[in-house]
Amino acid sequence: MSLVLADGLVKYFGADETTRVHALDGVSFKVNRGEYVAVMGPSGSGKSTLLTILGAMNPPSSGKLVIDDIDVYSLSQEKRADFRREYLGFVFQQLQLIPYLTALENVMLPLVVTSRKDKKELAASTLERLGLGSKLNRLPSELSGGEQSRVAIARAIVNSPPIILADEPIGSLDSKTGEEVLSVFKQLHDEGQTIIMVTHNPDSVKDADRLIQLKDGKMVANEKVKGQIVLAF
Ligand SMILES: Nc1ncnc2c1ncn2[C@@H]1O[C@H](COP(=O)(O)OP(=O)(O)O)[C@@H](O)[C@H]1O
Numbered sequence: 633m634s635l636v637l638a639d640g641l642v643k644y645f646g647a648d649e650t651t652r653v654h655a656l657d658g659v660s661f662k663v664n665r666g667e668y669v670a671v672m673g674p675s676g677s678g679k680s681t682l683l684t685i686l687g688a689m690n691p692p693s694s695g696k697l698v699i700d701d702i703d704v705y706s707l708s709q710e711k712r713a714d715f716r717r718e719y720l721g722f723v724f725q726q727l728q729l730i731p732y733l734t735a736l737e738n739v740m741l742p743l744v745v746t747s748r749k750d751k752k753e754l755a756a757s758t759l760e761r762l763g764l765g766s767k768l769n770r771l772p773s774e775l776s777g778g779e780q781s782r783v784a785i786a787r788a789i790v791n792s793p794p795i796i797l798a799d800e801p802i803g804s805l806d807s808k809t810g811e812e813v814l815s816v817f818k819q820l821h822d823e824g825q826t827i828i829m830v831t832h833n834p835d836s837v838k839d840a841d842r843l844i845q846l847k848d849g850k851m852v853a854n855e856k857v858k859g860q861i862v863l864a865f
């Protein structure tokens with residue numbers, strides 16, 4: 633059984649039928665446990681809209697999202713928030729690190745609402761796993777771009793969510809730092825993590841198992857990645 637089932641996802645903006653923007657126009661696919669899926673498409677093709685719907689943050693206008701047999705948008709707001717915390721880790725292009733908290737404190741944030749006793753140890757070991765063991769007490773401004781990205785990734789995985797969602801996580805990084813961050817995602821994937829990553833950089837698709845391509849809110853390709861990728865848009 634697939635971990636994620638997107639079934640006919642539609643999202644439009646605007647009440648007036650004639651001027652409506654169809655950000656997503658009937659997108660269906662499955663993601664298996666442990667799969668690394670890249671999502672590409674031109675600017676405005678619906679990538680971020682899709683990711684926020686997959687992230688249980690943005691109800692579709694129609695269609696269904698089923699994750700681990702749970703019909704996500706049939707949950708109450710409160711249950712959906714719990715679901716999001718348990719199942720999903722997010723990495724955004726604007727990393728949204730809290731500037732006045734240290735790396736360790738930033739990574740501890742998702743644990744605040746949990747009853748875990750080992751919050752500090754868990755956050756520290758997650759940062760260590762991503763090679764930041766010596767920088768736990770640095771503020772984001774005292775870290776390089778790549779290190780800040782790794783803190784954001786650590787924060788996304790500290791709860792061990794079954795799915796990581798990333799929206800252009802290397803979009804604002806130079807190519808060397810981007811490579812470094814991609815290797816972190818590859819490492820997570822090798823460890824069995826399910827990843828869905830939006831990107832506009834064809835080079836960042838090389839480690840993915842599958843590439844979904846969007847254009848004008850429609851899925852124009854959904855194929856296994858084998859070496860050279862062919863853009864369909
Ligand atoms: N909140 C919103 N209100 C109105 N239109 C939106 C909103 N969010 C996205 N859109 C529109 O939906 C389309 C898809 O946007 P988006 O998902 O951000 O694309 P991408 O991430 O691929 O650049 C675009 O035409 C965008 O202008």
Ligand SMILES: [Mg+2]
Nearest residue numbers: 679680681799
């Ligand atoms: Mg976007």
